[in-house]
Amino acid sequence: MKPNEWKQDAEYVALVEDLLARPEVQRLAMFEQHHHTTRLDHSLSVSFDSYQIAKQRGWNYQAVARAGLLHDLFYYDWRTTKFDLGTHAFIHPRVSLRNAEKITTLSDMEKDIILKHMFGLTMALPKYKESLLVSLVDDYEASHEYFGHVKVKTHTWMQRLHPSRTI
Secondary structure: OOOOHHHHOHHHHHHHHHHHOOHHHHHHHHOEOOOOOEHHHHHHHHHHHHHHHHHHHOOOHHHHHHHHHHOOOOOOOOOOOOOOOOOHHHHHHHHHHHHHHHHOOOOHHHHHHHHHOOEOOEOOOOOOHHHHHHHHHHHHHHHHHHHHHHHHHHHHHHHHHOOOOOO
16 A cells, blocks of 8 residues: 555545544554554555455455454554463454454454454454455555565665666
């Protein structure tokens, strides 16, 4: 997703504007997610890209947009915070769901999307195709955010090694 591309889609904005107005969601901008990405930017990317795919396929794009935005609604640094009851991959979907339920009413599908978005790392099998979609888009966005950062570093490094080459 291009930065702020989601703002150009009036239907998407209408679906999530009540959530974006919440300080609990805006607070995600204070947390780094994957290198140079905030948790809010990451959540918007997952939400908007999932919404576009779901809408194109005739799936429940409303649930995808809203739950995609709330899938990482937690307020700790996942790199340093450790839990006695399990790993971050196992714990944070439950924390996110609990936090989301405090700010909005969720459908069963939205709950499943949030709870199952770590499918693959966890054995929590998605109940809906929309849940699997958000999980896959989340993986894609995380990889893109991480490796986009690595790609820039690699490109800079290669330019230093071979300044006369166009890379």
